[in-house]
Amino acid sequence: MTNTAHNTESPLYVDTLYQGINSFQWRELFDIVEKKGFSEKRKALFSGKKINQSENRAVLHTALRNLQGDPVLVDGEDIMPAIQTVWRQIEQCCNKFVGITDIIHIGIGGSDFGPRLVCDALWTDDSVAKTSVNVHFLSNIDSADLARTLARAKPQSTRVIIVSKTFTTLETMQNAQSVLKWLTEAKLTKTQLSNLLYAVTTNTDAALQFGVKEENILPFWDWVGGRFSVWSAVGLPIALKFGFDTFKQFLAGAHAMDQHFLNAPIEQNQPLALALSLYRNQLKRDVKSQAIIPYAQALNLFPTWLQQLEMESNGKTFGLDHQPVATSSVSVFGSAGTNAQHSYFQMLHQGTQVVPVDFIAIKAPLSNLPCAEEHHRQLIANCLAQSQALAQGFRHPTDQNHTYSGNRPNTLIWLARLDAYNLGALMALYEHRTFCLGVLYGVNSFDQPGVELGKKLAKPIDQALANPEDTNLLAGFDDITKSRIQWFNLP
Numbered sequence: 001m002t003n004t005a006h007n008t009e010s011p012l013y014v015d016t017l018y019q020g021i022n023s024f025q026w027r028e029l030f031d032i033v034e035k036k037g038f039s040e041k042r043k044a045l046f047s048g049k050k051i052n053q054s055e056n057r058a059v060l061h062t063a064l065r066n067l068q069g070d071p072v073l074v075d076g077e078d079i080m081p082a083i084q085t086v087w088r089q090i091e092q093c094c095n096k097f098v099g100i101t102d103i104i105h106i107g108i109g110g111s112d113f114g115p116r117l118v119c120d121a122l123w124t125d126d127s128v129a130k131t132s133v134n135v136h137f138l139s140n141i142d143s144a145d146l147a148r149t150l151a152r153a154k155p156q157s158t159r160v161i162i163v164s165k166t167f168t169t170l171e172t173m174q175n176a177q178s179v180l181k182w183l184t185e186a187k188l189t190k191t192q193l194s195n196l197l198y199a200v201t202t203n204t205d206a207a208l209q210f211g212v213k214e215e216n217i218l219p220f221w222d223w224v225g226g227r228f229s230v231w232s233a234v235g236l237p238i239a240l241k242f243g244f245d246t247f248k249q250f251l252a253g254a255h256a257m258d259q260h261f262l263n264a265p266i267e268q269n270q271p272l273a274l275a276l277s278l279y280r281n282q283l284k285r286d287v288k289s290q291a292i293i294p295y296a297q298a299l300n301l302f303p304t305w306l307q308q309l310e311m312e313s314n315g316k317t318f319g320l321d322h323q324p325v326a327t328s329s330v331s332v333f334g335s336a337g338t339n340a341q342h343s344y345f346q347m348l349h350q351g352t353q354v355v356p357v358d359f360i361a362i363k364a365p366l367s368n369l370p371c372a373e374e375h376h377r378q379l380i381a382n383c384l385a386q387s388q389a390l391a392q393g394f395r396h397p398t399d400q401n402h403t404y405s406g407n408r409p410n411t412l413i414w415l416a417r418l419d420a421y422n423l424g425a426l427m428a429l430y431e432h433r434t435f436c437l438g439v440l441y442g443v444n445s446f447d448q449p450g451v452e453l454g455k456k457l458a459k460p461i462d463q464a465l466a467n468p469e470d471t472n473l474l475a476g477f478d479d480i481t482k483s484r485i486q487w488f489n490l491p
């Protein structure tokens, strides 16, 4: 599937041929999605309508990569000047952080997966100048994550960025407190401390209260969902590690995909094609999960980023009309090939469940070593072979055990090279796929109420664990949780 017309061209190549969908069946799928109001909803997404109905918010991560700065209105106000101010802040940080050895980026979920993925993915891009700064991503409340980070950083030449949309997330706030304590113990003066502390948040008041100086706060806004926030100042470490121009390239690639998604006819629309083929597999083949296999070690974290994007967005039981939906998010898993072939591919080829696969392949070799071309040819040969084996299968004349059913749907996505521009386009491709799937399922893809209950329950459990002698604190729990708390509290 290629696009040639002006303004609809995608930087990527999406090949859905092994989905086994004929032109008549595609037509049926296009009709289904149009009946669900796709064109209208796509327009509403880009125009700042409050499509996140439950939270009464617009959804405008696309404005964050609108590098030309064409006005985008929310409640009648152009949001582009505020976005441009933050771009300048990011650029200033790049200039100011010269000589800094370590960046500790504290954040979790949407405030972590995106920048972590991009920083990991771009190390193979020889066209970008990498600074020597070490970026440490600290997310888990597990103190071993903290210990590992602190062991590697030098307090005197570290900058700490607390990244949290809400500035209330337990893990992030606890980690921030502990890092602050570490810095205080390293005998930094008050001024030194306040100079090295930065925040990226929508809740500037809370950041100020925490002790972050006003000029060190990089804001973002409630119309940016956490899992769509890597394009905001949440992506600051990308700029710090690879330079502001590379960050802008990343935004530009995503913007090109936005233009393609917005303007390409539905018959040639890549995010829509990905969504429709998966949706069809859910309806016709009772598919419950999907594997994403990038044939690039540098994209090993891509499936992890995508898990939150897809499963937190579309893992819903009730639709926008408050009625139960017929189907919603599949479970997403995956890791880099060829390694994945030596793990769960047996099940993908011969298991009783059909698991569609998205293969992601890069045309250009992934390093500049003399042997890179040879390695790369073999990497790609493996990718194409797995795709073919899943689709075509193999009938052994006598041995069932060596027979492959085939007819296992898969898609191949090509990037010309793994650089910031194409990575931006790839991530935006999947963001828009998630949006299209939300339209097909009939859900609000932009809230996540189901995440709250576990967080709420953790508080009284933490209380009971902290005060073993106070048995009154056990009163509210079911018997199983109560016995687990008691076991943990045994001396």
Ligand SMILES: O=P(O)(O)OC[C@H]1O[C@H](O)[C@H](O)[C@@H](O)[C@@H]1O
Residues within 6 Å of the ligand: 108, 109, 110, 111, 163, 164, 165, 166, 167, 168, 169, 172, 226, 227, 312, 448, 451
């Ligand atoms: O950025 P924060 O406000 O700290 O939120 C971090 C994460 O918290 C929760 O787990 C939400 O479900 C995620 O969507 C969010 O990305």
